[in-house]
Amino acid sequence: MKSFNIPDYYRSTIVSPLKELRRKRDKLKRDFSPTLLDFGPVQILLARHFGFCYGVENAIEIAYKAISENPKKRIFLLSEMIHNPEVNGDLLSRGVRFLMDTAGRQLVPWEELTQDDIVIIPAFGTTLETQQKLSAIGLDVERYNTTCPFVEKVWNKANQIGQKAYTVVVHGKPTHEETRATFSHSKEAAPTVVVKDLAQAQRLAKYITGELPREQFFQEFNGQYSEGFDPARDLQRIGVVNQTTMLASDTQGIADYLKQVMIQTYTLLPDEVERRFANTRDTLCYATNDNQDATYELLTNKADFAIVAGGYNSSNTSHIVELCEEKLPTYFIESEQKILTPTLIRHFDLHQREEVVTENYLPTHEPATILLTCGASCPDAVVEGILLKLVSFFPNARSLATVMTDIQQSYSA
Known part of the structure; x- marks a missing residue:
């Protein structure tokens, strides 16, 4: 895979070498087990895949x-x-x-x-x-265009099925920049609706089944359908694509359901399905898939949080975060600065949409076991900072070199 020239301060002298070690041992990405860092009184299980993906490194470069x-x-x-x-x-x-x-409101x-x-x-x-x-201003929009190639792949898929007279159903967060961009490109080739x-x-x-009146659609999906959309006409042939960062299982579940x-609705035999439902396959990016699969494997291990x-x-x-929360206490943080003390951690609550402070997050028993991972736009240096901060709370921890x-x-071996 291409290597990118990104600032060294985003790299890590700990995490990056571990990633490379695992990559060399598993070039086909068949092993999703985490890496165990055993410091004695604290054990940290580091996910197999996490951090900067191809698209992010390309954008930063x-x-x-x-x-x-x-x-x-x-x-x-x-x-x-990002x-x-x-x-x-x-x-x-x-x-x-x-x-x-990020909501598209003009600042300049x-x-x-x-x-x-x-x-x-x-x-x-x-x-x-x-x-x-x-372009109307005279700016070159392609010179520094960092659009992820996997996002463009979704646009191309939407265009392909649109040319075959399918309506495009986009699984994504309606206000997210990527979904707004995908919707914009898709509606040029086909009627498009976001779910x-x-x-x-x-x-x-x-x-689709006609159980609800046509007029109600426009209110219920306000802001999520293309101009001129007619549910009675445009939901007879559909195909599903997605925002590349959605949960793979969620997108698959939506596609299977529809x-x-x-x-x-149309009493289709197996060889007739594509008359009404396009075969779009998976349009998630590789990093999203790898990170999610690595998280599932990470969560098979017992841990305190x-x-x-x-x-x-x-x-x-x-x-x-959602995957981890289903299994054990989970703290969503931007950096090690959110780990305030051995007894206090400031973290983001996805449900309240705000930062909260939790007390006594570290267990009193030893060894404490912690699962650690991050998203595709998080630098390795941030993960290193978190790792070292946690270990610093255990004075009898084995040395990092060991x-x-x-x-x-x-x-x-």
Whole structure:
């Protein structure tokens, strides 16, 4: 796989070598078991796959290249480069400005831009409408376009099934930058509707079967369907694609459900299914799949709690948090700075949508066992900081050098 030139301070002298060691031992990615770091009184199980993916490293490389190549020009990002505060904060400190926030609200008026400015397209991609505005100003929208190739893969799939007269059903968070971009591209090729979860897919099914009146659709799916959408006409042939960072099991569940609805509604035989339901296969990115599979394997191990690191508005990270919360106490943190003391941790509550402080999170028994992972937009350096902070609370812990030697020997045996 291509290697990218990203700032060294995003790397880790601990985590990155462990990843490389596991990669060399398992080039086909068949082993999803975690890496055990046994410090004696505390044991940390590190997920097999986590952290910067291809698309994120590609985006970071292009963004820093834009900064170095244009020292005297104004540089703008459409919105956050990726959903990680460390990376976005560093770019802002270098003079980069955001044109919009993550919800698409304008921060810098289009009228302030000139053709001499530099605009970076984030990894999530952007809408065709925004591209057209930038082009009208005279800006080169492709020069520093960091759109993830796996996002573009979804756009291509939507276009392909649209050309075959299917309506595109997008499984994604309606307000997420990537879903907004995918919706924009998809609606150029086909009628398009967004569903955020299985419950909303089940509501959509009632318009497929005719159980609910056509007029109610427009209120229920307000802001989630393309112009001119007619549920009576456009839900007769459908195909499902997704925001690349959704839970694979959720997307598959929605696709399987809608497929069965079409089979029952139109009494389809096995060889007739594709007349009504497009074969889109999985459009999740490889990193999302790997990270989720590694999390499932991580959770087969007994532990006292899990820590998941990443940006609080990161979709792929929040899904990992959801998986962990089903099994054990889970703390979603941005960095080691949220680990306040051995008895206090500040973390993000997905349900309340705010940070909370939990007391006495560390167990009183030894060895304490902690699961540790992060999202696809989280630097290895952040995971290292969390690991070292946790170990520092155990004065009798074995040295890092000893632990690393043990791991290297165990994987070379």
